[in-house]
Amino acid sequence: MPDPAMTDTLYDIAVIGGGVNGAGIARDAAGRGAKVLLLEQGDLASGTSSASTKLIHGGLRYLEHYEFGLVREALGERERLWQIAPHIIWPMRFVLPHVQGLRPRWLLRLGLFLYDHIGGRRALPATQSIDLRKHPAGKPLKPGYGPAFVYSDGWVDDARLVILNARDAADRGATILTRTPVEAIERSAEGWLIRSGTQEFRARAIVNAGGPAVLDLLKLSGEKTAKKMRLVRGSHIVVPRMFDHPYAYFFQIPDGRIFFAIPYQQDFTLIGTTDRDHHGPLRDVKASDEEIAYLCEAANAYFARSISPADVVWTYSGVRPLVDEGTGKPEAATRGYSFDLDLDDAGGAPLLSVFGGKITTYRHLSKDAVEKLQPHLPALAGKDWTAAAPLPGGDFPMQGIEDLKADLARTYPFLDGRTVDRIARAYGTRARAWLKDAPDMAALGETFGHGLTSAEVDYLVAQEWAETAEDVLWRRTKLGLRLDAAQVDKLKTYMGA
Template identity: 85%
Template sequence: MMETIYDIAVIGGGVNGCGIARDAAGRGAKVLLLEQGDLASGTSSASTKLIHGGLRYLEHYEFGLVREALSERERLWAIAPHIIWPMRFVLPHVKGLRPRWLLRLGLFLYDHIGGRRALPATQSVDLHKHPAGKALKPGYGPAFVYSDGWVDDARLVVLNARDAADRGATILPRTPVTAMEREGEGWLIHTPHQSFQARAVVNAAGPAVLDLLNLSGENTAKKMRLVRGSHIVVPRLFDHPYAYFFQIPDGRIFFAIPYQQDFTLIGTTDRDHHGPLKDVKASEEEIAYLCDAANAYFERQIGPGDVVWTYSGVRPLIDEGTGKPEAATRGYSFDLDEDAQGRAPILSVFGGKITTYRHLAKDAVEKLKGHVPGLSGKDWTADAPLPGGDFPIDGIEALKAEIAGSYRFLSPATVDRVARAYGTQARLWLSDAQSPTMLGQDFGHGLTKAEVDYLVTREWACTAEDILWRRTKLGLRLDAAQVAGLKAYLGE
């Protein structure tokens, strides 16, 4: 028997869905979030992991999108300084590609149209003298160094869901929607084991947004372009903290980014995706393409055999009839449909990028005001820290020192990982431990029973994959026996 009637049912547990659930719950709405898999198991954990304005979008005259994204960079950094931090990017000038004056103009706009305050401004450098030049092949001299941000994308999603739940939302991963229809003044939503009632639905299904609309019997004139972006991870190609923004002769760009201390992340590709949305993988051609692109710049050469991990995601972009996939807009839009009596709204989210998720969520909730009685209040998420992020933007080193001092048995690598993942909430599972044994079984590389139990009870983790590739990135480090031990503990 269904007793609870939710104000809003959000369908989709990616960054947009979890951001909308958090915003709406914080405004007093009774919120339900349904996700067919694990939180962030699709596109939202397969990004290039950047909080950035999108420098290359200036070439496509997406000034409004870039301005909005740039204005969000420092705002997101301020509310989640444990999982978001600044990064400096090196953009070498390459003869025969974009002229130096064009790069300088683009970076001038990048520095000035988004309200940059705390991030350092662009500088001109000589790679013959700059630390970033040592890893590159000879011949690269003039370059620009500019600022953007890094994000642990999967944890950004989970922390939004956690905050939504702390504000009263019901979060149900691994709960696929099988059918839905309007009933009375609301929606009846069916899942394999339970049905739910809600006054309004938010369709935040990402690449499956049209599929969900079809399931609900709704129509839209919008068309989606599904674009696959693939990344590769290789052993570290350089030992400095700078990332690289590289140009390719085909007109595209790619990034090479320091990753998890011992690795380099290289991406991304842009390929139209026509296959299923489950188990999206990098093709051999994409892997070779990224290796060749890196080999054009780095002294150390790599091949597919050097790749230790790949990941791919499908971006749900609005189809505006542009030619190349990389030219498709990263902006977002909404469709708000109601029945003839103005009841039972469904709001569908089209497009978007991880940097603008909070702004998108605010806009989505604003559109539902007046349609959902339980919604009240104004935009509040711009200044409210995400769980664990209640410390100054320049306070991560102090937090690490505090954790290291309180838990002297933790290795420096574990201290860094724990501080970056959990921020001030690390103590929720470290508790009063004074030795490794007090944290229980060690599954390898500092992952203990205490942490695993926390991820299961507080962050909806169910499987080793959830823990090793989304809640942490320890899948890069645990060997087969250690993974088997974790699976055994979880009952897989």
């Protein structure tokens, strides 16, 4: 039977889609006073939003496609996001080698000059010229690389970015429902009626933040759009660590594309991404053998130590929902975003569909989406507020992560250094919400390996919508890279109980 509490509630906004855009819009709208419902068919961040290259960046290569406005907007968001979430976002320096026969050195320097100056950079270091024959970043590379540039961008734990936006939305009154697929949408006297199994929900407005499924959700509503989507699959591989220094690499490929090689989870290197048009189902998207081989070959052109598909410890893939502007290659498709706002004949019952976007601009997109709805929803009375309000656990100085780790290490001396680092980076100041006043490891309950305890798992279930071992190991943490089969089974048994 439908939950009466759900059926009887009239929400101002129902957001459909629990990726970064949906969670960001729910947070923004809840903070402006709206009564918000977010519906996600699976787990939060279970699709595209946990399958990014984990970067908060302006998109240096988008300058080649003359997307100056998109790059400027994204660059302007880098330090804002670092400031509101300094536990899950931090600066990273990228090494871009000059390669004879590819983009000329003057073009790289011009692009990096624009990159440094059009986005309001303040705290991030500026670009530097280096000689890879003398710089630490040159040691893992094959001989022959000399001139290079080092520039700044940011790293993000993408899945936790989604979850923390949802957590903040809930803290501000939003209702977050996962594992709730939307099966029917229809206009009603009050706005919209949404059905999921035996449950019914009512809302004055709907935000369609379905990502790759945005057009499918539009079909459910019976509405049409002139916009076309281009679904592009981006795949990544993770291999044992290929270098010891903290720099990441931005590499060029002779086919005109680029890829990154990034320090990942202390013991690994993340390599990606590909750009392939995707025509299959949106569930269980996987890297093809051809994509894995392509990324290995690309890395082998630069690194002295070769890798093969046999070295890959994990792959992940996501489908990017890009606005189709008729461009040729997938990598040339715009990463910008746009909206479709549909109203009924009386100018009410708004249906706002979100097209495109990238993780770096999610907050700006969310602000724009809410402001498009404001004229039609009196409950949205507040002004833009998300640029300076910390995400949960991020209420400490943007350059204060080491102080936070030191404080946690003093308070909980029984935690090893790696666990302190992981906990600080995941939860920030909210780590104490589940560590509490524990005097030793035993006080945190059952242990599953690599610092994961039942106290943490219970917190993830109660506060972060985790329901399965996969939710915990691959989205709330990345301990799926470390726990063995017996440890995973132990966690599954615990969560099942």
